[in-house]
Amino acid sequence: MTSSSKTGRTAAAFCPRPEDNRTDVASPEPIGDPDRLAALASYDVLDTPVEPAYEDIVRLARRLCETPVALISLLDEHRQWFKARIGFEPFETPISHSVCAHGMASDDLLIIPDLTKDLRTADNPLVVGDPFLRFYAGAPLVTPDGHTLGSLCVIDHALRPQGLSEEQKGDLRGLAGQVVALLEARRTVAERDALLAEARETEQRIRDDRRRFADMFCQAPSFMAMLRGPNHVFEFANPAYSALIGGRDVVGRSVAEALPDAAAQGYVEVLDRVYRTGEAHVAQGSLFSVQSIPGGPIVDRYVDFVFQPVRNTDGAVTGLFIDGSDVTERIRQIKRQVILADLGERLRKLHDISEVVRVATESLVGVIDCSRIGFGSVDPDNETVLMHPETCAPGIESIAGTHAFRTFGSFIDDLNRGEMVVIQDVRKDPRTAANADQFAQINIGAMLNLPVIERGRFVLVVFVHHDGPYRWTEDELWLLRQVGDRTQAAIAQIEAEVQQGVLNQELSHRLKNTLTMVQAIASQTLRGVSERDAVDAFNKRIHALSTAHDVLLQRSWSTAPIRAIAAAVLATFDRSDCIDIEGPDVTLGARSALYFSLLVHELGTNAVKYGSLSAMTGRVRFRWWLEGQTGHEDLVMSWTETGGPTVSEPPSARGFGSRLIRMGLLGTGGVETDYEPEGLVVRLRAPLSQVQRS
Missing domain, CATH: 3.30.450.40 (GAF domain)
Known part of the structure; x- marks a missing residue:
């Protein structure tokens, strides 16, 4: 565009x-x-x-x-x-x-x-x-x-x-x-409809078109069939249609007789309605459970198709034409993509490794063809696995409980190396052939095992079983690998967060020790200073910085919420219950958070010493908000004192605290100070994007 x-x-x-x-x-x-x-x-x-x-x-x-x-x-x-x-x-x-x-x-x-x-x-x-x-x-x-x-x-x-x-x-x-x-x-479809419309003009055209279409149908990649009369008797079915239904002989038989599985799913009722009303039925991605291989299992297919009425020269419906495509792989691929996207969202919110594996396993249910799927906790030292309650197909028993890997073959060696194990037939694979009888007792003819590695050790396994020999498609194996990659990434993130938490605690401990040492050195160095108020102010500013670092620690030293810093700093004042704090959830970058903690400390100190909080009736309202268009907002703060002594602008304000307030949130100004009769008002403004930079 x-x-x-x-x-x-x-x-x-x-x-x-x-x-x-x-x-x-x-x-x-x-x-x-x-x-x-x-x-x-x-x-x-x-x-x-x-x-x-x-x-x-x-x-x-x-x-x-x-x-x-x-x-x-x-x-x-x-x-x-x-x-x-x-x-x-x-x-x-x-x-x-x-x-x-x-x-x-x-x-x-x-x-x-x-x-x-x-x-x-x-x-x-x-x-x-x-x-x-x-x-x-x-x-x-x-x-x-x-x-x-x-x-x-x-x-x-x-x-x-x-x-x-x-x-x-x-x-x-x-x-x-x-x-x-x-x-x-x-x-x-448009071209086909045009051909059928032409075929309905005369009986002769119908016969000619049938002969012409017969050759086309045989070569068409889409499945096609022609049905005759109200009982829907097959006149013709092309090779693609025959492949869809497992090669069953249907010509000369009704749909209900030749395809009882289709009748059981309501398709005959749809054919009846199209024949009766003369209105075509179009379906996209319709589920069709069918025995595609004679004597094989029932499998789910997805099809796009049209049931089109066929009319004689008088306009009466005499039969139905079926045309469609097997879109199973397209539907499954879309579902897989959706599953992976949803899985990524869910995993990002988890902080427990076992819960990560459970959610990952659930995402595979109904997407990978299997008779049993679940996960187990591994004891790598004893080479055992505790199978958690799993999802089983009808007639398949649970194998929840503890099992020894070596009882079922040597594939644990592959799992210990972090390799996915794919065994299509336990009786033929050299890793499991000698233990095929043990597998047969628990209905396993083929299996997939996906190892989960934590800190270099094999600790969890996702398992997929089939009750007979089975060849999983490349798409299914690809999906399992994708789920495995996302699972390992989520586990790595959890481990990194744990390690980061330990590091943060150590950094906090060392920083507090450093600030304590600074205070001790200052106290000793400044012992002879007669202006004890200045020494106390210095110590309190160090404490304000320490408070801000405590809040930053909770957010991995990157950002800190305004509300949390303000509440922590102002809580150190005796009149903190007379300070109202309000504003939206906004975070500050690490540098701005330190500036902000000192600035709020100076405002609170001045209010207690000279401002509204020096009187029992005084109060402070500290609030903040955003102004401007999204993406270009300014952060605006307001410190408003009321109920204190009458305020007038001092002749000079050259102390550290006054200079710090004038520096604002970024150290570059953006501050308005009004000495109104009812109390001091300080307004600070800075671009939100700048104060949120770490």
Whole structure:
């Protein structure tokens, strides 16, 4: 999505190579190429209503690439129109506003980390003005004939110098392919409907078309079948349909008779309704549990299909035509991506290693084909595992309890090295063949074991069992490895946090010892000083710094909440119950937190000595708030004293405390002091982004 520059070069005058970041590469590809526009028109997709399949893709693209905006952009001659959009209000823009146009000649991703610095986009209205776009990544939508219709793009309002990860790039390319596949399916269905409409014109055309379609059906990758009469008797089923139902002989038999599993799932009722009403039934991603291999297990497949009525020359429905595609792998892949994204979110909130493994195991239930799945706690010294209560298929017994690894083979050696164990047949794998009878007693014919390593030791294992020999797909193994990687990363993060906590405690202990030593040295050095108030003030300022460090310790020395610092510092004063503190949750960077602790200490000290808190009726209201637009806010603070002695501006204020107050939150000013009759008012202002820097 971005535009032509004001230098006179058109949007199509650039063709960046995906392997570099050049901004001056020219492209001869014109937006108005007649062949390209004809290809776009052939899909008949412009200005069509919202469709869930396309919405799902942009939603997934946004989640996978972690951007607020994702679009499916189709480039017409004078505009770009969005088939699906999320995080972007307009449904179309002029072609002059399009960044996607810059990627027309590329067969790979167009990535612009900073739209404000790229010659093609720096003066684009959507970059220099609302909504202030800053980052763009787009995958071209290339048809099988080589025409680029537009792009699937993700956009951010913040700079992304790092661009996208390799995994995100691959995801974006894959989703772009799904968009093209959906467009191809749209055109295929339209063409098929046109053929069927023509076939209904005359009985002779029906017979001719059946002979012509029979050859096409046999070669088609999608599954197809023709049903006759109200009982839905198979007249024809192509090889793809036969493969879907396990090679069963269905021609000449009704659906209810030939496919009782389909009847049990309600598909015959749908066929009856289509035959009775004459209205086609379209389904996407419909679950179909079927025995794909004769004598094999029942497996779940996902299919896109159409039940289309077939009519005679009088318009009466005489049969039904079935056309569809097995989209199981596409659906599973989308589910896997969603599962991994959700798993990452859940793991980030956990702080217990066993809970991390439990959540990771739960994410695999129903996604990897198995009869038993769970996890166990390992005693690496004794080579035993305590199996926790697991998820089992019907008829499969639990194996919860303690087991010795060596009782079942030698694969623990692989697990100790941190290697995933994949055994497709326990009777044939050399690591388990000698112990096949023990596996048979607990319904294990194949298994996966994923080790979890903590501080170099094998301590937990995720296990997946199948009750017979089984070959898990590469996608399933990939998912298990991805879950394993995320689990190990979460465990490493927990271990790092524990180590950081120990380090923070040690640093805090040493810092307090240092500050105590400073106070002791000061007390000894300043013993002969007659101005004891100054010595006491020095000690109290050291104590204020110590209080701020205590708060910073709780946040790993990076940030500290304003409320926590203010409450801790002001609690040291005798009249602290007369100080009201209020404001939103805002954090300060480490440096600003130290300035702030001293500043609040000086304000409190002055109030007790000379201000409102020197009188029993006096009070202080300390509050803070944010002003300005999001991303450019100022932090504003107000210290207001009331109920104390009459206030007048002192003739001079040259002490350390007064100078510290005038320095403000950043040490550079931004302070207003009003000596109003009812009490002192101090206002401080500083850019939020600066006070939050560590």
